[in-house]
Amino acid sequence: MPSLDSLKCRRSLDVNGKTYHYFSLPEAAKQLGDISRLPASLKVLLENLLRWEDDVTVRADDFTSLAVWLKTRTSEQEIQYRPARVLMQDFTGVPAVVDLAAMRDAVSRAGGDPQRINPLSPVDLVIDHSVMVDRFGNEHAYEQNVDIEFQRNGERYEFLRWGQQAFDNFQVVPPGTGICHQVNLEYLAQVAWTREENGETFVYPDTLVGTDSHTTMINGLGVLGWGVGGIEAEAAMLGQPVSMLIPEVVGFRLKGKLNEGVTATDLVLTVTQMLRKHGVVGKFVEFFGPGLDSLPLADRATIGNMAPEYGATCGFFPVDEVTLDYLRLSGRDPDRIALVEAYYKAQGLWRDSNSPEPIFTDTLELDLGDVVPSLAGPKRPQDRVALTDIGRNFDLLLETSGRKNEAEKGFPVAGEPFELKHGSVVIAAITSCTNTSNPNVLMAAGLVAKKAVERGLARKPWVKTSLSPGSKVVTDYLKKAGLTDYLNELGFYLTGYGCSTCIGNSGPLPDPVGQAITDNDLIVSSVLSGNRNFEGRVHPLVKANWLASPPLVVAFALAGTTRIDLSTEPLGTDNDGKPVYLRDIWPSSQEVDQAVSLVDGEMFRKRYADVFTGEEKWQAINVTPGDTYKWDGNSSYVQNPPYFKDIGQPLQAPRDVENARILALFGDSITTDHISPAGNIKASSPAGVYLQQLGVQPEDFNSYGSRRGNHEVMMRGTFANIRIKNEMLGGEEGGDTLHQPSGERMPIYDAAMRYQSEGVPLVVIAGKEYGTGSSRDWAAKGTNLLGVKAVIAESFERIHRSNLIGMGVLALQFVGDQTRQSLGLTGTERLSIRGMSADIKPRQLLTVDVERSDGSQDSFQVLCRIDTLNEVEYFKAGGILHFVLRQLIAS
Structure with a gap:
């Protein structure tokens, strides 16, 4: 920490007999002016x-800009932010470690010491995205899924084990432990971070960036963190600051209390809908107001988790007594808890009823008493539907799909005594980081199961049920409350500790069910306690996906359909033939509180006592030690990427893009799920064909996410989503395009390779909100490897825009009211991008010359979304990792 301390604000703090040094905000305020009402999140910055402060990356005018923010409530000041640590999950972490290994190779080839490539900030990688729900509905499902997981992912896990021993400052939490965000919340986060330097101990706010967009869950604990692309995270690991503009901060005032029977999930779906409508993309959201006093930490974490769904950079909660209560509950060190309280009070970062309400860019307010039971769907997490309206909403979906006349029709399932209908629930999953960190909703689910079993109810036989909690602690408290057996009775057996259904790892449906859906083109439903329900994500055969609280997931497994109003229609009949309604089996708040009171700190201390060691399967993986990785050319999981092959060549100044072809023409809300390979690999797809050429059978394909360490698979799967709509094909679904000028239809990958062989650069055209969704680095890496030089869109999601620049791909934005439609772009044009030069500036205007198929020519302007001076340097170097690597080689 090379602080010049120009404001002379360094101070010390004694806690439990130990001295801690820190940089005092109240002391800085003596020169900056009163900052007591600055949002807490900006105080952390x-x-x-x-x-x-070093007068190079951080200067005194950066401090002044934050003080002035209180008057302007916005800022154009670029700052260089250095988080305390980095969090990764294995889907995004494997390619990051692959890149680090490739950088070591590049340094070694250049005659340098590969050990110079090492994380400078602490990195925790949690293996949580690889378990799939292959087995379900029986007591052996967990063990069977873990066995399959290790069989599928042996190469990846061997590689991560190598990284664990090869890199300093790098820890791996083995498979079967929990979801990274829940492990972060329950164990890794310290709230007040400490570091030894020159014999002194410094304390400062715990902060992080993560390679999963739901890193934001930790904001519920008062830890400032958000998702970045793997590319940015790697740069942060290697000592590069996160370049950002001082954000606008939207205040969200909460008052009142939740009503009986209303859950944190219902609350977060309401908050998500409100903030999406308000518009908070690229902004911080900070929660405040008297309603925080009645909001448990787990509920705060639930709201923080879904910041990507409401579009914000983060959803921050200040540190207060509720924070300390959770640290005690989760078994944290008492000395650390005392330090958190003392430090945050000394810094003016502590919230209580006497704290002045901060000043925000804008504010919203919600009375918690107005929240009602809800779901969200069928395609977007912000589309909240009241529980009472779910049936009508599904009927509207049938009507718009032209299937209304089939609403009551049953379709046979081969060899089964039941039929499927439109709206049948075929997946009911208690899953994901959003809700499995919350004992209130999990205990409520267990209580619903208990009451249902006692009344003689059972899940419908066509429903695939699963329980994939984020932590082993969940298993402990459900068992202690006596609820495990009831969940098992309804088919909610443990299927794994990790992110499953929400990420698309829902596993296969039973063959007869899947065949009936396919044969009859049924619109069936999943109900999951997750945070993502984009089309094609949960399961390729399930078109309607509904986010709901865990107890509602259980309820819909009993009902077996989403064409129902659970407030008036029965779930089924009891042993006496009497109807049973949801209200009959819904637990009271008192019952839930009584169950939650059984959760204690010893559960957490026991489960996390040896968290990095792993079980026998992990420990048995053999690793060849060494500073550089011994790449296996036959591996279908891990390959040395080509990004750094020309790193020894002199840099060339940015040049205009000449006579590019349009690879694809997209509409609004193209997500990173659409762009980046995710989910199942089809045998007939370019990636499937490639794997079969390597001798991999379709049943062993695994998922795209598990193969993120192999660029050959990933570039073939870029833009290959079965639900992506290319307007060059009239909006038809699937990852095809038309090669120009031949007009031949082919997969986007095949077209891109043909263009590369012809020496033709490529451009992608899109509408609004391009790149929303998870922070997938491969959405940018794959775009780069396909030969795309620029993406021209009406607007970009924050992380994906940054990732494109970080991979050397121009992010260009239509100016004013111009769109692809107003400009008459059809995909047959040639485009040339003018104005590129060595002195390119942030957010400058460039010109796009258009040559149409009939020979006519025109042009339009675009805004270059290289937003900061740092990004200019990264782009000139060919990308952020190239920039870091060239610096290391040069020094």
């Missing part, structure tokens, strides 16, 4: 700048 200010402290970070005070600590890293």
